[in-house]
Amino acid sequence: MAEEIKKEAPANFKVTIDNITIEVAPGTTILNAARQIGGDVTPPAMCYYSKLQGSGGKCRTCLVEVAAGSTADPRPMPKLVASCRTNVMDGMIVKNITSDRVQDARAGVVEFLLLNHPLDCPICDQAGECHLQDLGYEHGKEGTRYEFKRRTFEKEDIGPYIQLHMTRCILCYRCTYVADQLTNNRVHGILDRGDHAEISTYISKAIDNDFSGNMIDVCPVGALTDKTFRFKNRVWFTKPMDAHRDCDKCCGKVTLWQRGDDVLRVTARKDEGGEVQSYEGKPGWICNTCRFDTKNTSDWVIEGPTKINRHSVISQGHYVGLVKPKETIAEVMGGRDPKLLMDIHSVSGVNSVEIAALPGPATSKNFIPESKQE
Amino acid sequence: MGRKLLLDKAHVDGIRYYDVYRREGGYRSVEKALKTMSPDAVTEEVKKSGLRGRGGAGFPTGMKWSFLAKPEGVSRYLVVNADESEPGTFKDRYLMEFIPHLLIEGMITSSFALGSNRSYIYIRGEYAWIVDILEQAITEAKNNGWLGKNILGSGFDCEIYVQRGAGAYICGEETALLESLEGKRGNPRIKPPFPAVKGLWDCPTVVNNVETIAAVVPIVNEGGEEYAKIGIGKSTGTKLISACGNIKKQGVYEIDMTISVEEFIYSDEYCGGIANGKRLKACIPGGSSVPILPANLLLKTAKGEARMMTYESLADGGFATGSMMGSGGFIVLDETQCVVKHTYTLARFYRHESCGQCSPCREGTGWMEKILLNIEKGKGKMSDIDLLWDIQRKIEGNTICPLGDAAAWPVAAAIRHFRDEFEWHVQNPEDCLKRNYGLAGYADPLKVVTPA
Amino acid sequence: MSVQFSEKAMQEVQRLVGRYPEGKHKSALIPVLHLAQQEFGGWLSTETMDYVATVLNLKPIEVYEVATFYSMYNLKPVGKYLFEVCQTGPCMLNGSDDIVAYIYEKLGIKPGETTADGLFTLKTVECLGACGYAPMMQLGKNYREHLTKEKVDAVVAECRNTAPPKTDQ
Ligand SMILES: Cc1cc2nc3c(=O)[nH]c(=O)nc-3n(C[C@H](O)[C@H](O)[C@H](O)COP(=O)(O)O)c2cc1C
Ligand code: SF4
Ligand code: SF4
Ligand code: FES
Ligand code: FES
Numbered sequence: 001m002a003e004e005i006k007k008e009a010p011a012n013f014k015v016t017i018d019n020i021t022i023e024v025a026p027g028t029t030i031l032n033a034a035r036q037i038g039g040d041v042t043p044p045a046m047c048y049y050s051k052l053q054g055s056g057g058k059c060r061t062c063l064v065e066v067a068a069g070s071t072a073d074p075r076p077m078p079k080l081v082a083s084c085r086t087n088v089m090d091g092m093i094v095k096n097i098t099s100d101r102v103q104d105a106r107a108g109v110v111e112f113l114l115l116n117h118p119l120d121c122p123i124c125d126q127a128g129e130c131h132l133q134d135l136g137y138e139h140g141k142e143g144t145r146y147e148f149k150r151r152t153f154e155k156e157d158i159g160p161y162i163q164l165h166m167t168r169c170i171l172c173y174r175c176t177y178v179a180d181q182l183t184n185n186r187v188h189g190i191l192d193r194g195d196h197a198e199i200s201t202y203i204s205k206a207i208d209n210d211f212s213g214n215m216i217d218v219c220p221v222g223a224l225t226d227k228t229f230r231f232k233n234r235v236w237f238t239k240p241m242d243a244h245r246d247c248d249k250c251c252g253k254v255t256l257w258q259r260g261d262d263v264l265r266v267t268a269r270k271d272e273g274g275e276v277q278s279y280e281g282k283p284g285w286i287c288n289t290c291r292f293d294t295k296n297t298s299d300w301v302i303e304g305p306t307k308i309n310r311h312s313v314i315s316q317g318h319y320v321g322l323v324k325p326k327e328t329i330a331e332v333m334g335g336r337d338p339k340l341l342m343d344i345h346s347v348s349g350v351n352s353v354e355i356a357a358l359p360g361p362a363t364s365k366n367f368i369p370e371s372k373q374e
Numbered sequence: 375m376g377r378k379l380l381l382d383k384a385h386v387d388g389i390r391y392y393d394v395y396r397r398e399g400g401y402r403s404v405e406k407a408l409k410t411m412s413p414d415a416v417t418e419e420v421k422k423s424g425l426r427g428r429g430g431a432g433f434p435t436g437m438k439w440s441f442l443a444k445p446e447g448v449s450r451y452l453v454v455n456a457d458e459s460e461p462g463t464f465k466d467r468y469l470m471e472f473i474p475h476l477l478i479e480g481m482i483t484s485s486f487a488l489g490s491n492r493s494y495i496y497i498r499g500e501y502a503w504i505v506d507i508l509e510q511a512i513t514e515a516k517n518n519g520w521l522g523k524n525i526l527g528s529g530f531d532c533e534i535y536v537q538r539g540a541g542a543y544i545c546g547e548e549t550a551l552l553e554s555l556e557g558k559r560g561n562p563r564i565k566p567p568f569p570a571v572k573g574l575w576d577c578p579t580v581v582n583n584v585e586t587i588a589a590v591v592p593i594v595n596e597g598g599e600e601y602a603k604i605g606i607g608k609s610t611g612t613k614l615i616s617a618c619g620n621i622k623k624q625g626v627y628e629i630d631m632t633i634s635v636e637e638f639i640y641s642d643e644y645c646g647g648i649a650n651g652k653r654l655k656a657c658i659p660g661g662s663s664v665p666i667l668p669a670n671l672l673l674k675t676a677k678g679e680a681r682m683m684t685y686e687s688l689a690d691g692g693f694a695t696g697s698m699m700g701s702g703g704f705i706v707l708d709e710t711q712c713v714v715k716h717t718y719t720l721a722r723f724y725r726h727e728s729c730g731q732c733s734p735c736r737e738g739t740g741w742m743e744k745i746l747l748n749i750e751k752g753k754g755k756m757s758d759i760d761l762l763w764d765i766q767r768k769i770e771g772n773t774i775c776p777l778g779d780a781a782a783w784p785v786a787a788a789i790r791h792f793r794d795e796f797e798w799h800v801q802n803p804e805d806c807l808k809r810n811y812g813l814a815g816y817a818d819p820l821k822v823v824t825p826a
Numbered sequence: 827m828s829v830q831f832s833e834k835a836m837q838e839v840q841r842l843v844g845r846y847p848e849g850k851h852k853s854a855l856i857p858v859l860h861l862a863q864q865e866f867g868g869w870l871s872t873e874t875m876d877y878v879a880t881v882l883n884l885k886p887i888e889v890y891e892v893a894t895f896y897s898m899y900n901l902k903p904v905g906k907y908l909f910e911v912c913q914t915g916p917c918m919l920n921g922s923d924d925i926v927a928y929i930y931e932k933l934g935i936k937p938g939e940t941t942a943d944g945l946f947t948l949k950t951v952e953c954l955g956a957c958g959y960a961p962m963m964q965l966g967k968n969y970r971e972h973l974t975k976e977k978v979d980a981v982v983a984e985c986r987n988t989a990p991p992k993t994d995q
Contacts, residue, residue, distance in 0.1 A: 057564035108768030112737035195729035195740040202890040461953040461986035541897035557852035
């Protein structure tokens with residue numbers, strides 16, 4: 001009987017998201033269907049990670065409205081659904097940016113996520129590549145309505161390579177899935193519950209495994225950072241270059257974050273969704289040797305500048321090969337300056353420097369505001 | 375006197391033990407089902423009875439059972455939800471403490487219907503002494519041939535085990551319960567898949583409340599149709615109500631769903647009226663998660679009809695003017711009580727019990743608690759009331775499991791019906807520390823709005 | 827104290843594990859943690875949790891994650907008698923605040939504190955399913971219900987004199 005049903009079902013499901021119709025394979029989630037369309041139609045996803053089994057459903061930023069369940073049962077779904085964990089049906093009609101309910105709920109979720117999050121982007125190592133920062137720009141309210149003390153935690157070293165700054169964590173659980181699925185010896189996890197839940201090792205155990213560094217790449221915020229990131233630099237001061245080497249443990253395909261000839265940091269390459277890139281269907285996780293211990297340019301075959309088309313402040317660095325976002329921040333924000341997440345641009349003065357126009361690699365001298373230059 | 379199907383024998387001396395229970399007619403439903411009925415026939419009786427889940431959601435039990443997937447060669451499980459942690463609710467405890475064999479009997483019959491050879495009772499960790507009572511009852515049942523292999527020569531095998539939790543309201547949510555039973559943190563699962571397809575250890579599973587499973591005993595004994603004759607409309611059979619707060623006689627009552635709320639509160643057979651000669655101010659009729667109602671809306675619906683103790687009547691008017699049957703935890707507030715403070719304790723409860731998986735519930739519950747404490751302590755602002763409303767609105771419906779809704783509803787209903795009490799707290803920051811707002815107009819007869 | 831289950835406790839572990847299908851021994855974690863808390867001084871030290879991990883063949887983090895989730899596990903030492911007073915709505919309506927205040931008056935401890943002699947710890951907890959018998963508290967395995975000042979006096983006296991230690995669960 002199951003066979004018959006399969007035969008009758010169309011090979012592809014038609015789904016309409018914000019009035020754009022696309023055909024996708026059965027079993028595709030709404031989020032992944034929206035990603036295939038791309039652009040504004042794609043809901044933001046802070047916890048789902050396509051390469052990590054079981055992820056998603058938790059942050060609620062990807063909520064969408066299902067205006068019609070399917071051709072067979074066109075009733076709307078009463079509640080907004082997590083697009084990352086809801087599969088499309090044939091004839092489904094989804095509203096994301098065209099739904100006021102969704103916009104309202106998403107603004108709520110962003111406010112909740114930022115409630116206990118420090119508002120110190122200018123000093124955060126993740127500034128410029130933080131998905132929460134991006135989200136705050138787009139949906140954040142002006143100022144906070146939260147008048148209570150924020151939850152804080154001490155910074156914690158988890159092993160020689162990784163630092164955990166729990167205060168910034170949004171409990172997306174991605175790093176625990178990395179530890180479970182990429183290493184088979186997870187030593188950190190979610191402790192306590194409710195608004196006291198935290199990521200921790202409980203007894204300051206070193207995370208020691210060839211693939212543990214990938215936790216840094218999946219962390220959507222600045223909670224897990226690379227301790228070997230030399231001279232801790234604002235990312236937009238560095239120049240990302242695609243590079244590779246022969247590695248017996250991983251794919252060896254990386255992004256080198258350089259300043260001059262110095263390799264400040266090595267990460268896996270990211271795709272448009274901000275996830276680790278896949279090669280022939282396999283996620284391009286990188287090993288700790290490539291990430292932490294291979295920091296001479298001579299160790300790598302440089303392929304060229306990394307294309308960055310994320311809608312984030314990194315792009316403000318005006319890299320060669322940049323796919324320039326059409327809107328300015330003010331346009332995205334409906335004409336107003338982002339208040340909540342501070343004005344990184346004025347803090348860093350990064351907007352005043354055309355990195356791509358510099359003759360050589362950017363150095364900190366290039367960023368001293370003119371007023372302070374002697 | 376209403377009919378009693380579950381607790382009529384609860385006070386027979388020694389009913390906790392097998393010999394007395396059996397002498398009083400216990401285990402007849404197992405005999406009847408295993409010897410004369412097929413599993414599907416038992417499910418059919420439960421369907422006919424109209425029994426609705428007694429754990430809070432009120433989902434028709436027979437329908438739930440018929441959804442259970444039955445793939446060849448895969449174990450199926452019945453798990454009884456004895457987590458009972460919803461403030462105001464203490465009925466399952468009463469049943470298990472006084473007449474534990476009723477639950478065991480219901481479980482054997484239900485396990486037969488569902489094909490569960492290994493059934494579990496998941497009981498909240500604090501009910502430690504009840505674990506012993508249940509384990510003793512299980513041992514007795516087993517020694518008398520009601521459990522084990524080939525029960526009554528029917529070929530049906532069944533074992534029952536008691537699993538103790540360790541302090542977490544969220545483990546009452548059925549998927550969190552299953553996670554906990556698997557030895558994990560009680561994080562609710564993201565559905566689908568539903569337990570009926572992938573439940574305990576990924577096998578098809580039915581989770582039912584203690585009272586629901588106990589009700590299967592009279593249903594099988596008397597027949598589903600007989601059971602359905604009791605009650606009104608879709609509220610069939612009897613319901614255990616645990617009544618608490620400021621009433622004369624707190625306790626657990628079995629009602630057939632034909633009486634009015636007024637009768638339940640004021641008659642001597644039940645609560646016996648408000649304690650200490652005070653007047654009724656407000657009531658949460660179905661456990662802390664359901665909307666609180668002021669006295670006037672509690673006793674009469676917005677249409678001016680007497681409100682009855684049934685699923686439909688308690689919900690009459692929707693959230694605007696009604697509430698819910700919920701878990702049957704009936705919490706009564708007299709005129710000296712402060713709705714703001716009461717709401718604050720509930721908000722604190724939900725913050726404490728949030729599992730923390732999803733952001734609206736994790737962050738929103740704590741935020742509401744803090745604002746409510748401020749208002750209660752005379753440190754609130756008028757804008758806080760609207761802020762509270764906005765926060766609860768953004769939690770509701772946007773979370774993984776219904777705990778988010780459960781946290782939002784009490785706050786929403788308190789503001790909806792008692793806004794002037796909140797405002798009074800804000801406007802009288804010193805007074806509100808010394809005295810309470812009192813009854814105000816909450817018991818005044820309502821103008822009945824007749825639809826044009 | 828070296829962490830090692832007694833032979834009797836070990837048999838209990840075996841019984842608990844035996845209640846689940848092959849390979850599902852992780853399900854025994856929550857009951858085994860109860861047992862460990864009872865055996866090893868009323869609380870779960872890191873050492874105890876690591877030991878439970880070994881006994882059940884789990885990763886230590888799996889045990890920490892669970893032990894920190896549930897409110898009945900004490901992760902710090904507590905007094906010999908733990909008074910867990912419920913303070914949720916229905917108990918509040920019946921005067922639980924007065925009971926907490928009276929315990930402070932009598933024993934000088936606020937929620938979260940232990941008396942200097944290490945005998946009593948006060949903890950406020952959320953609804954324990956005894957709302958109709960309020961105010962109430964949990965003491966060891968049992969509930970003390972319909973509390974009044976006199977009853978609190980009696981409970982304290984009982985603990986000081988003869989009561990079995992609270993670890994007797
Ligand atoms: C936060 C939360 C707590 C719950 N607690 C309980 C509980 O303590 N006991 C219970 O029987 N059901 C509880 N439920 C309902 C269960 O999820 C489930 O619906 C019920 O056990 C099904 O049994 P029934 O159909 O027999 O009512 C809870 C639900 C939620 C969302
Ligand atoms: S540390 Fe980062 S990856 Fe891990 S849960 Fe927190 S936010 Fe997610
Ligand atoms: S709604 Fe609350 S309790 Fe339910 S999954 Fe989300 S955080 Fe956990
Ligand atoms: S990405 Fe879907 S809920 Fe987080
Ligand atoms: S409120 Fe205290 S036991 Fe329920």
